[in-house]
Amino acid sequence: MSDQIRFVDGAAYERYMGVWSRTAGERFLDWLAPPTGWRWLDVGCGSGAFTETIVERCAPRAVTGIDPADAQLVFARTRPSLRSADLQPGNAMAIPFGDDAFDAAVMPLVIFFVPDPPVAVAEMRRVVRPGGVVAAYAWDLPGEGFPYHDLHDAIREIGMEAPLPPHPEASRLDVMQALWTDAGLLEVETCVIEVQRTFESFDDYFSTVKGGASVAAQIAQMSPAQLERLATLLRERLPVDAAGRITCSGVANAAKGRVPAPTP
Numbered sequence: 001m002s003d004q005i006r007f008v009d010g011a012a013y014e015r016y017m018g019v020w021s022r023t024a025g026e027r028f029l030d031w032l033a034p035p036t037g038w039r040w041l042d043v044g045c046g047s048g049a050f051t052e053t054i055v056e057r058c059a060p061r062a063v064t065g066i067d068p069a070d071a072q073l074v075f076a077r078t079r080p081s082l083r084s085a086d087l088q089p090g091n092a093m094a095i096p097f098g099d100d101a102f103d104a105a106v107m108p109l110v111i112f113f114v115p116d117p118p119v120a121v122a123e124m125r126r127v128v129r130p131g132g133v134v135a136a137y138a139w140d141l142p143g144e145g146f147p148y149h150d151l152h153d154a155i156r157e158i159g160m161e162a163p164l165p166p167h168p169e170a171s172r173l174d175v176m177q178a179l180w181t182d183a184g185l186l187e188v189e190t191c192v193i194e195v196q197r198t199f200e201s202f203d204d205y206f207s208t209v210k211g212g213a214s215v216a217a218q219i220a221q222m223s224p225a226q227l228e229r230l231a232t233l234l235r236e237r238l239p240v241d242a243a244g245r246i247t248c249s250g251v252a253n254a255a256k257g258r259v260p261a262p263t264p
Helices: 010-030 051-056 070-076 117-127 149-157 173-182 202-212 216-221 223-237
Strands: 039-043 062-067 086-089 102-108 127-138 184-201 246-258
Touching: 010 051, 010 070, 010 102, 010 173, 010 184, 010 202, 010 246, 039 051, 039 117, 051 062, 051 102, 062 070, 070 086, 102 117, 117 127, 117 173, 127 173, 149 223, 173 184, 173 246, 184 202, 202 216, 202 223, 202 246
Parallel strands: 039 062, 039 102, 062 086, 102 127
Antiparallel strands: 127 246, 184 246
């Protein structure tokens, strides 16, 4: 995980990114079209937003989530639908389960945070049974698909850094294709997921992003004059309808592949 981006507040993350994660996650699951009764592993489950979507849409036999942030796991455990889920600390680089333990391993909005993406994909393959699925989706950061791209641009315009994860290039469609292929996964496919979210007002948007994990530290350091300038820049950039609502868009790239049978 980046030294500058810390996911330590589950409630703030839920408001900032959880809504986006579920919206993109629903499209992602539509694309995966999994059967019922699978054993799922959510790698980097965070606040449980996508984990909850698995439970609600996929009729799983079992759901396990791992995440390095204890505060995120505490929040995830408050979700009623996740009471029977196994949510525990874990590292995508060394997944704490044996071989062939799951039918599917998924990584929602995480691959650009792990220190070594190829190792993480190999670990997901290791813990999934032959014939099972390894899949992920991530905001297309190089392609300006991050839902708060305008916010990042405005922060940079006032002379501050808008932090990025350590491997933003890992979210490119061609890079994801190569990661899955190089891991030895079969039937590798990719897709582009486009989603939108509407904020009721500028105040709704601004109060949401001020608690956002990727920018909260920068915004907290701003002087009153800088904060006012940031608000002005965002008002100029963001589309506002006649009712004062703001609709933002995000673009995520996704990849999936099947674990091959062992070589005789």
